[in-house]
Amino acid sequence: MLVSTLILNGLVMGAIYALIGVGLSLIFGVLEIVNFAHGQIYTLGALALALLVGHFGFGFLPAAFVSALGVAAFGYILYVLFLQHIRKGEFERGIILTLGIGIVVQNALIYFYGATPQIVDTEFSFRDINFLGLRVEMIKAIAVGFAIVSITALHLVLTRTRFGMAIRALSQNREAALVVGMRPEVVAGHAVVIGTALAGLAGAVLAPVFTVHPLMGAPILFKAFAIVIIGGLGHLPGAVVASLIIGVSESLAGGLGSASLQDAAVFLVMIAMLQFRPMGLFGKGVRI
Amino acid sequence: MASDIALEISDWSVGYLDHPIVRDFSAIFAIGSVTSLIGGNGAGKSTLLKSIFGLNKHFSGKLVFEGKAVEGLSSAARLRSGIGIVPQGRCNFPQMSVHENLEMGAYLLPRAKASAAIESVTELFPMLRRKWRQLAGNLSGGEQQILETAMVLENSPRLLLLDEPSLGLSPRMQAEVFETVNSIRGKGVTVIMAEQNVFGSLMISDRAIVLELGRKFADGPARDVMHDPRIKAAFLGGEPVVETADI
Numbered sequence: 001m002l003v004s005t006l007i008l009n010g011l012v013m014g015a016i017y018a019l020i021g022v023g024l025s026l027i028f029g030v031l032e033i034v035n036f037a038h039g040q041i042y043t044l045g046a047l048a049l050a051l052l053v054g055h056f057g058f059g060f061l062p063a064a065f066v067s068a069l070g071v072a073a074f075g076y077i078l079y080v081l082f083l084q085h086i087r088k089g090e091f092e093r094g095i096i097l098t099l100g101i102g103i104v105v106q107n108a109l110i111y112f113y114g115a116t117p118q119i120v121d122t123e124f125s126f127r128d129i130n131f132l133g134l135r136v137e138m139i140k141a142i143a144v145g146f147a148i149v150s151i152t153a154l155h156l157v158l159t160r161t162r163f164g165m166a167i168r169a170l171s172q173n174r175e176a177a178l179v180v181g182m183r184p185e186v187v188a189g190h191a192v193v194i195g196t197a198l199a200g201l202a203g204a205v206l207a208p209v210f211t212v213h214p215l216m217g218a219p220i221l222f223k224a225f226a227i228v229i230i231g232g233l234g235h236l237p238g239a240v241v242a243s244l245i246i247g248v249s250e251s252l253a254g255g256l257g258s259a260s261l262q263d264a265a266v267f268l269v270m271i272a273m274l275q276f277r278p279m280g281l282f283g284k285g286v287r288i
Numbered sequence: 289m290a291s292d293i294a295l296e297i298s299d300w301s302v303g304y305l306d307h308p309i310v311r312d313f314s315a316i317f318a319i320g321s322v323t324s325l326i327g328g329n330g331a332g333k334s335t336l337l338k339s340i341f342g343l344n345k346h347f348s349g350k351l352v353f354e355g356k357a358v359e360g361l362s363s364a365a366r367l368r369s370g371i372g373i374v375p376q377g378r379c380n381f382p383q384m385s386v387h388e389n390l391e392m393g394a395y396l397l398p399r400a401k402a403s404a405a406i407e408s409v410t411e412l413f414p415m416l417r418r419k420w421r422q423l424a425g426n427l428s429g430g431e432q433q434i435l436e437t438a439m440v441l442e443n444s445p446r447l448l449l450l451d452e453p454s455l456g457l458s459p460r461m462q463a464e465v466f467e468t469v470n471s472i473r474g475k476g477v478t479v480i481m482a483e484q485n486v487f488g489s490l491m492i493s494d495r496a497i498v499l500e501l502g503r504k505f506a507d508g509p510a511r512d513v514m515h516d517p518r519i520k521a522a523f524l525g526g527e528p529v530v531e532t533a534d535i
Contacts, residue, residue, distance in 0.1 A: 165391060168384060169388075172384065173379065178343060178363045179372075179379055180393050180395045181443070183364055
């Protein structure tokens with residue numbers, strides 16, 4: 001019973017991590033930029049929801065939606081001002097730039113919001129549901145619902161619409177994209193908006209699960225990196241599977257061992273992957 | 289009276305970063321003509337073709353297509369205006385199916401026109417319909433070449449730039465490629481082609497331009513160039529020519 005509960009909790013957290021990992025992977029796939037500001041973008045989503053629910057009286061669902069939209073707009077501004085000016089081959093510039101952006105955002109949030117952790121109380125908090133005989137917090141179940149709907153919608157957009165297929169195409173061959181008349185800077189902008197919206201949504205739906213504070217993005221960022229590495233750089237289905245593996249690993253490590261082992265379990269999985277399958281679960285060269 | 293000039297290039301210098309590769313190139317291309325670009329490795333053939341589509345850096349010169357200056361336009365705008373290119377090497381989306389690649393080929397077309405364009409190229413190349421769900425990256429080299437050509441033809445270009453269309457293909461596939469180029473020319477499309485199979489290329493060309501170190505070295509009717517002893521010696525495996533002036 002304990003193991004089943006731990007696995008279920010792990011799958012729940014994994015589904016939400018998938019939103020973050022898929023967003024990071026999408027941005028890397030198209031721009032070949034490792035977005036070190038992704039953790040702070042996730043934080044923005046959480047703080048936006050805390051503000052909308054706590055100060056403006058929004059319900060949880062509209063607040064999550066508005067938070068994701070707001071973060072997507074912020075992501076687009078970042079793209080126009082900074083990311084789109086990074087040229088092919090300027091890999092290190094992308095890392096340093098996004099690291100700098102992340103630090104600036106984090107400090108700005110501390111300045112305006114304060115560093116004290118806060119609890120976000122929504123209409124769904126402190127309520128449980130029964131799932132196959134196991135008790136699950138309602139807020140987590142709703143968060144999983146968001147994750148499943150968002151990732152399914154993303155999959156449909158990427159495979160069924162010209163808009164989404166262009167994102168996949170650009171990630172596979174930039175010259176071919178130019179030859180068929182794409183404007184890479186426009187298509188990449190779409191990918192950044194989707195990727196940051198997913199991170200913002202993850203922050204928003206996790207806000208009532210954890211305490212909210214401006215430093216909450218850093219540990220999540222490194223988990224997102226682990227997800228992208230385990231799933232294979234730029235590989236979206238890989239990122240989803242890796243997220244579930246990470247969620248279950250940390251849940252089992254925390255439940256059967258100690259809470260202090262949770263993060264270690266995540267990074268042990270990543271180290272093992274780098275050692276034995278460095279191209280990730282789905283191998284080299286597989287893209288979105 | 290309508291002009292019979294498809295493309296006019298004047299004093300054209302293009303290349304990469306700060307380095308011009310092709311310098312001071314000028315030429316006029318008649319509508320419906322097929323021109324072969326000939327030259328050794330590094331002569332600037334691919335650079336010249338890519339520059340006409342706006343894929344590399346333009347330093348100076350004018351590019352006038354159907355009477356309109358296009359040197360300042362983006363690649364997408366050049367494609368819209370009727371210029372298409374099939375670059376050398378793999379130029380498709382390898383993890384997408386043949387169908388998805390054809391959908392992307394019609395990226396700039398409205399939905400209804402895109403369907404008609406896909407239908408049209410699959411009639412021209414029935415192989416594409418047979419491989420509909422296969423990933424482009426799993427096709428043979430010749431099949432990928434056909435797919436890439438089809439993706440560009442969906443846009444009904446009036447000027448088609450082909451960079452090494454028969455590279456790496458079997459002799460039978462090479463013959464098919466040249467046959468396809470001939471049939472495209474039959475529809476009034478102007479073709480400029482860089483091709484390693486110089487003989488095969490000259491056989492279907494009206495004209496040949498020889499490039500050497502980024503500059504125009506010779507220009508004339510394809511049959512004359514084919515029989516030029518210097519060209520025969522350099523590119524067609526003929527006897528070396530002894531320049532009497534050098535003796």
